[in-house]
Amino acid sequence: xxxxxxxxxxxxxxxxxxxxxxxxxxxxxxxxxxxxxxxxxxxxxxxxxxxxxxxxxxxxxxxxxxxxxxxxxxxxxxxxxxxxxxxxxxxxxxxxxxxxxxxxxxxxxxxxxxxxxxxxxxxxxxxxxxxxxxxxxxxxxxxxxxxxxxxxxxxxxxxxxxxxxxxxxxxxxxxxxxxx
Amino acid sequence: xxxxxxxxxxxxxxxxxxxxxxxxxxxxxxxxxxxxxxxxxxxxxxxxxxxxxxxxxxxxxxxxxxxxxxxxxxxxxxxxxxxxxxxxxxxxxxxxxxxxxxxxxxxxxxxxxxxxxxxxxxxxxxxxxxxxxxxxxxxxxxxxxxxxxxxxxxxxxxxxxxxxxxxxxxxxxxxxxxxx
Numbered sequence: 001x002x003x004x005x006x007x008x009x010x011x012x013x014x015x016x017x018x019x020x021x022x023x024x025x026x027x028x029x030x031x032x033x034x035x036x037x038x039x040x041x042x043x044x045x046x047x048x049x050x051x052x053x054x055x056x057x058x059x060x061x062x063x064x065x066x067x068x069x070x071x072x073x074x075x076x077x078x079x080x081x082x083x084x085x086x087x088x089x090x091x092x093x094x095x096x097x098x099x100x101x102x103x104x105x106x107x108x109x110x111x112x113x114x115x116x117x118x119x120x121x122x123x124x125x126x127x128x129x130x131x132x133x134x135x136x137x138x139x140x141x142x143x144x145x146x147x148x149x150x151x152x153x154x155x156x157x158x159x160x161x162x163x164x165x166x167x168x169x170x171x172x173x174x175x176x177x178x179x180x
Numbered sequence: 181x182x183x184x185x186x187x188x189x190x191x192x193x194x195x196x197x198x199x200x201x202x203x204x205x206x207x208x209x210x211x212x213x214x215x216x217x218x219x220x221x222x223x224x225x226x227x228x229x230x231x232x233x234x235x236x237x238x239x240x241x242x243x244x245x246x247x248x249x250x251x252x253x254x255x256x257x258x259x260x261x262x263x264x265x266x267x268x269x270x271x272x273x274x275x276x277x278x279x280x281x282x283x284x285x286x287x288x289x290x291x292x293x294x295x296x297x298x299x300x301x302x303x304x305x306x307x308x309x310x311x312x313x314x315x316x317x318x319x320x321x322x323x324x325x326x327x328x329x330x331x332x333x334x335x336x337x338x339x340x341x342x343x344x345x346x347x348x349x350x351x352x353x354x355x356x357x358x359x360x
Contacts, residue, residue, distance in 0.1 A: 002182075009359050011264075014318035017358065021351035022232040022314065029358060052202040084191075091215075134202065138194035171201035178197065178209060179189050 006047070007032035007039070054131040064125040068132035071110075071124075079106035080139050087147050104149065111156055118158035122165075133166050138175075141167065186227070187212035187219065234311040244305040248312035251290075251304075259286035260319050267327050284329065291336055298338035302345075313346050318355075321347065 003020065007013050008029035020027045032038045056062040082103040086095050117124060124132045140163060144150035153163045166172070183200065187193050188209040200207045212218045236242040262283040266275050297304060304312045320343060324330035333343045346352070 008355075011318040011322065014355050014359065015315055017355045018314050018317060018351050019234065019311070021354050022234060022349075054199065054202060131199070134198050135195055137198060138191040142191065169202075171198050174201050175188075175194050175197045179194065 003027040006030045065130045065132050068124040072135045075110045079103040115156040118162045183207040186210045245310045245312050248304040252315045255290045259283040295336040298342045
């Protein structure tokens with residue numbers, strides 16, 4: 001798919017053109033006459049929103065998505081990644097039973113907080129699937145798969161229902177198919 | 181240019197695949213065997229860094245780039261945009277001489293801070309051109325052009341030298357050519 005920049009004649013899109021040129025990324029431009037209101041044409045409006053709105057619609061939703069993305073990045077991912085390293089990649093690191101034990105404890109405490117959160121809302125940022133949920137999928141898939149600690153998900157009722165939901169999304173099934 | 185995702189078999193790139201699928205954006209995948217160290221091959225390393233490093237190399241540089249991006253977004257752009265609206269688009273808003281006067285005063289105060297900053301470093305985030313400088317170019321070009329207030333730049337020695345520098349970058353000259 002060619003990168004297309006719509007309405008290149010205006011200030012904000014010019015920032016995008018500058019970035020693409022500075023980064024040496026090819027692109028096409030598609031004129032849009034905002035003065036003539038072309039940005040309100042049905043064909044133009046069809047371009048966005050496209051697919052799932054992963055970032056939230058309101059400023060409050062967006063704040064919650066960012067908050068849970070941070071939780072994933074700083075609390076959930078690090079112990080999970082250590083489990084992955086020490087259990088799945090013994091050639092990369094010297095397997096340490098203590099790191100494995102401590103990482104599982106850390107991740108368990110985080111999952112307890114998730115269990116509480118997910119007892120109040122269907123997804124992490126609210127009642128909509130967001131980038132915050134999405135960012136958990138690939139590595140949690142390792143947790144329940146090759147890491148062999150799926151019980152950490154299963155033994156938590158709401159986390160388990162959340163995982164069954166997000167891990168059965170067509171997009172993830174498609175990723176698994178691509179990476180077979 | 182087709183969007184290419186390298187090393188789709190690994191956890192982090194799978195997040196990218198998920199986003200592209202959720203957003204219904206076409207892509208190609210290119211296998212990279214990290215276990216075999218293919219991510220250290222010269223051909224792979226050539227992929228990044230690509231073009232100008234707009235975000236800074238160190239965490240300190242990245243922090244300064246973000247800080248000045250915020251200044252542009254919340255201090256520099258709003259009064260400049262009001263000048264643009266009231267001077268360039270009288271059909272969109274009822275031209276208000278008071279808004280124009282107040283916006284020029286606000287922007288002048290911000291430019292005084294820029295003058296001080298740019299007396300200490302060649303660019304806003306340091307001695308390297310970054311996304312923080314880039315984000316100023318399109319609308320500042322309106323300021324010195326159709327808005328007719330280029331003197332606000334010219335009368336400030338360091339801001340003027342900075343503007344002459346960033347507005348003569350090949351990438352911007354190319355944008356002007358594209359948008360002719």
